[in-house]
Amino acid sequence: MTKIPTILAIDTSCDETSVAVIQGQKVLSNTIASQVNLHKQYGGVFPTVAKQAHQENIDPTITASLRQAKLTKKEIDYLAVTQGPGLAPALEIGIQKALSLGKNWQKKVIPVNHIEGHILSVLAQPNPIKKNFTTIKPKLPVLAVVVSGGHTEFILVEKIGTYKKLGTTIDDAAGECLDKVGRLLGLGYPAGPVVEKLAKKGDPKSFAFPLPMTTTHDYNLSFSGIKTHSRNAIDKLEKNNQLDKQAIADFCASLQFGVFRHITYKLEKLLTDQPVKELWLGGGVAANLELRKALRKVAKKYQLKLRTPYNNKLCGDNAAMIGLAAHYKINQNQELPTNIDRRPQWQIDKTYF
Ligand code: KG4
Numbered sequence: 001m002t003k004i005p006t007i008l009a010i011d012t013s014c015d016e017t018s019v020a021v022i023q024g025q026k027v028l029s030n031t032i033a034s035q036v037n038l039h040k041q042y043g044g045v046f047p048t049v050a051k052q053a054h055q056e057n058i059d060p061t062i063t064a065s066l067r068q069a070k071l072t073k074k075e076i077d078y079l080a081v082t083q084g085p086g087l088a089p090a091l092e093i094g095i096q097k098a099l100s101l102g103k104n105w106q107k108k109v110i111p112v113n114h115i116e117g118h119i120l121s122v123l124a125q126p127n128p129i130k131k132n133f134t135t136i137k138p139k140l141p142v143l144a145v146v147v148s149g150g151h152t153e154f155i156l157v158e159k160i161g162t163y164k165k166l167g168t169t170i171d172d173a174a175g176e177c178l179d180k181v182g183r184l185l186g187l188g189y190p191a192g193p194v195v196e197k198l199a200k201k202g203d204p205k206s207f208a209f210p211l212p213m214t215t216t217h218d219y220n221l222s223f224s225g226i227k228t229h230s231r232n233a234i235d236k237l238e239k240n241n242q243l244d245k246q247a248i249a250d251f252c253a254s255l256q257f258g259v260f261r262h263i264t265y266k267l268e269k270l271l272t273d274q275p276v277k278e279l280w281l282g283g284g285v286a287a288n289l290e291l292r293k294a295l296r297k298v299a300k301k302y303q304l305k306l307r308t309p310y311n312n313k314l315c316g317d318n319a320a321m322i323g324l325a326a327h328y329k330i331n332q333n334q335e336l337p338t339n340i341d342r343r344p345q346w347q348i349d350k351t352y353f
Pocket residue numbers: 014147148149150151174175176178179190191192193195196283284285286287288289315316317
């Protein structure tokens with residue numbers, strides 16, 4: 001049996017400096033140096049601040065990740081790095097580091113699309129304590145739903161490495177919508193996880209939200225209407241001195257309900273037209289239990305297996321998912337570019353060349 005290659009992967013696409021060590025689907029380490037506290041004051045990610053923080057964090061994160069994997073650099077067979085999409089100055093740091101390590105360690109560098117990472121994150125497995133580890137072999141075709149702060153997409157996975165984007169948001173991403181409305185409610189940055197927490201004490205039926213794009217025949221999404229509707233409703237509550245603790249909790253629950261209902265409405269439309277064998281959910285918002293519950297319901301109705309990442313670290317930006325995508329590229333002997341330049345707008349269905 002040929003040895004499964006050990007891959008050291010780097011992701012610096014946005015505001016997390018992440019380094020992971022992967023062996024097949026096994027995550028040996030997945031280290032993240034978060035910049036959330038740095039960007040809080042701006043209410044969003046500030047690219048030049050992100051670049052500087054990546055520069056400071058990258059070497060210690062590599063050291064920590066190797067240590068956690070209990071490996072030395074000599075045991076690494078390949079390097080992998082996010083080439084895009086993402087913030088150009090942030091991507092640059094990871095790519096430069098991967099290329100210089102590749103040269104020093106004389107290892108090949110595999111460039112990876114960040115969205116492909118989010119798609120495949122559901123296949124990652126913890127390093128097994130037990131010996132009976134079996135590789136997950138998904139049934140294809142699969143519909144992958146990626147819901148994050150920068151993307152909300154429905155992607156058909158015909159085979160691993162071959163993707164067709166069937167639907168996408170035409171404006172804000174779902175996570176961005178939760179973050180922006182959460183900010184109006186004074187919930188800080190990023191607001192998504194706070195919205196989920198507060199929503200637990202609220203009534204999802206207390207505020208009505210519009211269901212967007214019901215008359216279009218495509219599978220695209222739009223969250224700007226929900227955002228505008230929220231702004232008007234919050235203004236009204238503030239004017240009437242009604243934005244108390246319970247009203248905020250009710251608003252969070254209703255907002256979540258409105259955002260996720262839009263996703264599942266379009267998802268069902270798609271699944272009716274496009275039969276698949278499995279449903280996958282990835283991206284930062286995939287950590288949200290209400291979203292998982294909503295997708296589980298859809299999966300049950302269409303008799304599909306639903307796969308989600310095994311922990312929340314694998315939902316948000318992380319390098320383990322990048323290493324996993326690289327693993328499949330090595331396995332399939334995919335032709336890869338030698339010139340790895342940043343691709344900040346790289347769409348999932350555009351190839352390397
Ligand atoms: O995948 P990710 O880390 O970065 C991007 O590639 O965008 O996703 C970050 C997004 C943010 O909008 C954040 O608010 C949202 O994921 N998020 C959540 C939760 N955890 C993270 N949204 C709702 N509920 C959560 N539990």
